[in-house]
Amino acid sequence: MNKIIEKLKTDTDEMKDIIYRKKIISKITTYIVFSESLTNSDKISDFIIRSLNKIKKVNKKNILEKIKNNISNNKVQEITTYQEICKYLHSGFTIIIIDNISTYLALETKGDLSRSIDKPESENTYRGAKDAFTEIYQTNIGLIKRRIKSNKLRIKNYNKGKYTQSEIGVLSLSDKVHKESYNMILKKMENLNIEDIVNSGEIKNNIEKENKSVFPTVRTTERPDIAVLALLSGKTVIVIDNCPYVLILPSCLNDFFKTSEDVYGKSINVTFTRILKLFAFFIALLVPAIYIAIITFNQEMLPTDLLINFSTQRDGVPFPAFFEAILMMICFEILREGDLRVPGFSGSALSIVGALILGDAAVNAGIVSPIMIIVIAITAISSLLFTEPELINALRIWRIFFMIGATIIGIIGVLIVFLILIIHLSSLKSFGVPYLKPFSPINKKELKDSIIKLNSTNGGQNEKN
Amino acid sequence: MKKIKILTLLIILFTLCGCYNYRELNELSIVSAIGIDKAKNGNIKVTIQVISSKKESSDSSQSNTNAKFITYESTDKTVQEAIRKVILSSPKRLFATQMQILVISEECAKEGITKYIDFFTRDPEIQMKFLTLISKNTTANNILTTLTPLETINSTNIRESLKTNTKYLGIGYEITFEDIINNLLNDKIEVSIPSVVIINENKNSDSTKNLEKVKNIADSKISSIAVFKNKKLIGYLTEQESIAYSFILNNIENTIITTKCSKNGLVSSEITTSKTKISNNKNNISIKVVGNANVNESSCNINLNSKKEIKKLRSEIEKNIKNNIKKTLTKVQKKYKSDIFGLEDIIYKNDPKYYKSIKNWDKFYQKINFNISVKIETLEKGNTLYTPERK
Numbered sequence: 001m002n003k004i005i006e007k008l009k010t011d012t013d014e015m016k017d018i019i020y021r022k023k024i025i026s027k028i029t030t031y032i033v034f035s036e037s038l039t040n041s042d043k044i045s046d047f048i049i050r051s052l053n054k055i056k057k058v059n060k061k062n063i064l065e066k067i068k069n070n071i072s073n074n075k076v077q078e079i080t081t082y083q084e085i086c087k088y089l090h091s092g093f094t095i096i097i098i099d100n101i102s103t104y105l106a107l108e109t110k111g112d113l114s115r116s117i118d119k120p121e122s123e124n125t126y127r128g129a130k131d132a133f134t135e136i137y138q139t140n141i142g143l144i145k146r147r148i149k150s151n152k153l154r155i156k157n158y159n160k161g162k163y164t165q166s167e168i169g170v171l172s173l174s175d176k177v178h179k180e181s182y183n184m185i186l187k188k189m190e191n192l193n194i195e196d197i198v199n200s201g202e203i204k205n206n207i208e209k210e211n212k213s214v215f216p217t218v219r220t221t222e223r224p225d226i227a228v229l230a231l232l233s234g235k236t237v238i239v240i241d242n243c244p245y246v247l248i249l250p251s252c253l254n255d256f257f258k259t260s261e262d263v264y265g266k267s268i269n270v271t272f273t274r275i276l277k278l279f280a281f282f283i284a285l286l287v288p289a290i291y292i293a294i295i296t297f298n299q300e301m302l303p304t305d306l307l308i309n310f311s312t313q314r315d316g317v318p319f320p321a322f323f324e325a326i327l328m329m330i331c332f333e334i335l336r337e338g339d340l341r342v343p344g345f346s347g348s349a350l351s352i353v354g355a356l357i358l359g360d361a362a363v364n365a366g367i368v369s370p371i372m373i374i375v376i377a378i379t380a381i382s383s384l385l386f387t388e389p390e391l392i393n394a395l396r397i398w399r400i401f402f403m404i405g406a407t408i409i410g411i412i413g414v415l416i417v418f419l420i421l422i423i424h425l426s427s428l429k430s431f432g433v434p435y436l437k438p439f440s441p442i443n444k445k446e447l448k449d450s451i452i453k454l455n456s457t458n459g460g461q462n463e464k465n
Numbered sequence: 466m467k468k469i470k471i472l473t474l475l476i477i478l479f480t481l482c483g484c485y486n487y488r489e490l491n492e493l494s495i496v497s498a499i500g501i502d503k504a505k506n507g508n509i510k511v512t513i514q515v516i517s518s519k520k521e522s523s524d525s526s527q528s529n530t531n532a533k534f535i536t537y538e539s540t541d542k543t544v545q546e547a548i549r550k551v552i553l554s555s556p557k558r559l560f561a562t563q564m565q566i567l568v569i570s571e572e573c574a575k576e577g578i579t580k581y582i583d584f585f586t587r588d589p590e591i592q593m594k595f596l597t598l599i600s601k602n603t604t605a606n607n608i609l610t611t612l613t614p615l616e617t618i619n620s621t622n623i624r625e626s627l628k629t630n631t632k633y634l635g636i637g638y639e640i641t642f643e644d645i646i647n648n649l650l651n652d653k654i655e656v657s658i659p660s661v662v663i664i665n666e667n668k669n670s671d672s673t674k675n676l677e678k679v680k681n682i683a684d685s686k687i688s689s690i691a692v693f694k695n696k697k698l699i700g701y702l703t704e705q706e707s708i709a710y711s712f713i714l715n716n717i718e719n720t721i722i723t724t725k726c727s728k729n730g731l732v733s734s735e736i737t738t739s740k741t742k743i744s745n746n747k748n749n750i751s752i753k754v755v756g757n758a759n760v761n762e763s764s765c766n767i768n769l770n771s772k773k774e775i776k777k778l779r780s781e782i783e784k785n786i787k788n789n790i791k792k793t794l795t796k797v798q799k800k801y802k803s804d805i806f807g808l809e810d811i812i813y814k815n816d817p818k819y820y821k822s823i824k825n826w827d828k829f830y831q832k833i834n835f836n837i838s839v840k841i842e843t844l845e846k847g848n849t850l851y852t853p854e855r856k
Contacts, residue, residue, distance in 0.1 A: 295489070295490040296487055296488060296489055296490070297486055297487060297488070299488075299490065299493065299560065299562065299563070300562035300563065300592060302563075304495070304497065304563045304565060304621075305621075307490075307495060307563055308495060308516050308518065308618075310490055311490050311491065311493070311495060311516070311518035312518045312519075314489070314490045314491040314518075315491055315518050315519055316491070317491065320489060321489065321490070407487075410486065410487075
């Protein structure tokens, strides 16, 4: 019995998944070792075993050369150590071990464990490309490389994780990338201190550690075209094995207002959509707070007829406005969370009950006023205009700060919290880039593609960092 | 650590101060109007109109006849005392920033309005943007308790009809409380306030029975302008004079002028724009009105194609306005001896040197000569050039 085989067997506790096939070629014992679940059995029997069968009349000296020459496989690797054997074995390679020879052959026989390239699910577009990243690292890199046919595309590879050994690629365009933030990212990647990586989120949390803010400084996307647009505008993209979401960094607040449609649309329409998004941003932040401030402190701000309306609707509602708003917000958040998790077939039941509870019944029961439903509904819908979940969560938290400010000192409280928010956002930096970039510090060139988009610019490609 | 300390201090700062001025909307009763009357023994009767924010019953047929407001009345020595008495009987806090109108009864105005309106200038909660009116031939209480058919809240009704009146007729004009206070504080202008009357007043005007009728409904109506002298009401202008008054104050946006075109025929024209400039040269005051008009109705056979006819018509309108203005000026000058046009202020601003030489304004006012010129620049002909009477 071969020593290597014995060691493998004891190390893996005779795991049934690993197959050891003994084959004797001209009286020389060889072993074919592979992991059944990771490999494609057709590939092994068609290419490896068949080619081995054809090999005849060999001696100990030339057997390795003969096998290497005759095997019909695209990737043949000579390895020498036990560690390498383990690594290749667990990546879906087939290892050929020959008795008394300390060089082993690793042959690529990976099985197809991935799904095909699908449509993006969380970032819809009506004119953009319809492919999305998958869980396979090579596919994801391929989707990007298919769009950038240039030598300038640099991929810096890392292998992290004790058990997961995940492949991480840091992509950039060498002549366009923002050098300062790129170096910062590489430094952080080298000092990355994580046990294991399953998702890109873990890397994200680790490299934006010093960002204590709830606002995201890294954008995630599942769309290759957005990733490529980011690369073209000098950003860095991090692709991680087993995760269909790639990271784009640095990302400023204004980047979350952009979509891939911005490149295809007419500039005036894009501007309109972005202004709409800006409105939605402020509605999601401010509307419940302003409503509370007006109906509990600054009633004189309303026109009389509207005040009478509000007053009639508030009649008989037993809770203070702040509590009423929080109650409705919690109801909505529960519904949203539920809608995300439940399987499709029970979703309709959820939405019917949700609509009834939130809409009609709560009003009829006199728990909330109809105006509050409108306020919470428009707020919730506005925050859903953004695709980045971290931004939605940030808006949610700041909305509550605003509401607390409004409940304590009315519209002045809203103003104070707003000032705090502006100060906070201006002090933020995303990998060396100011978070409110085109606006503060002001940059005339980039302003042309910020909230407004002028004709001459092209999807942020002319942006120079 | 330092950050945490600062944060705790901030939290304490904001939470321990309590919720200053916190008031839930359903703890407030919205005051829409206040009326002031004279009561016996020198007391003041205050009528407070409060909008009822009670939820309408789901039965829609019932909600139509419900009065959407109620009035509180109380009598005491001062306005503040009277209002305090109302607070005792109201379940909610009175909230007066949304007040729309203040009605002062004729009786009070004759005695002098300053005593009655002082309260409203001091209270910080009251915005001074509400409209002020004099109740003519009736009490302020009656005005505020009459149910009006088209607006459920009658103070809205009065406010809106004053607005339309200003826009399309020019009999009244929107004067806010703030303006009145400014005029009162300026001793070079006398106060003038539009008045409101009740038409078809009957004993059911404060119940929903009034709304079930289709004719002779009791309703409030904007009437002509009340003239003050030394802060006391001394008389009213007629409706025609009120229009002339609006012309002089440059308040006309739109009004109707009817002129003769033949022995029995009349032409009604609409003044579409108008601008007035007043200037003075010593004691000669010149008033220049420039405007445009539009022929709206004609009962005689005029040919609007002919330049001659148009010119004639135009000069008729000009003459009409001019006469009206002249009549009004003379009436106010000679009969009321009140300077509601603010002429003293105009002379003071235009020619301060000359103003200093005036010793007694009242005597000087009688000697003022008026120079009125009216010019209708264009006369539009309407949709048709001919009258149906044409043969």
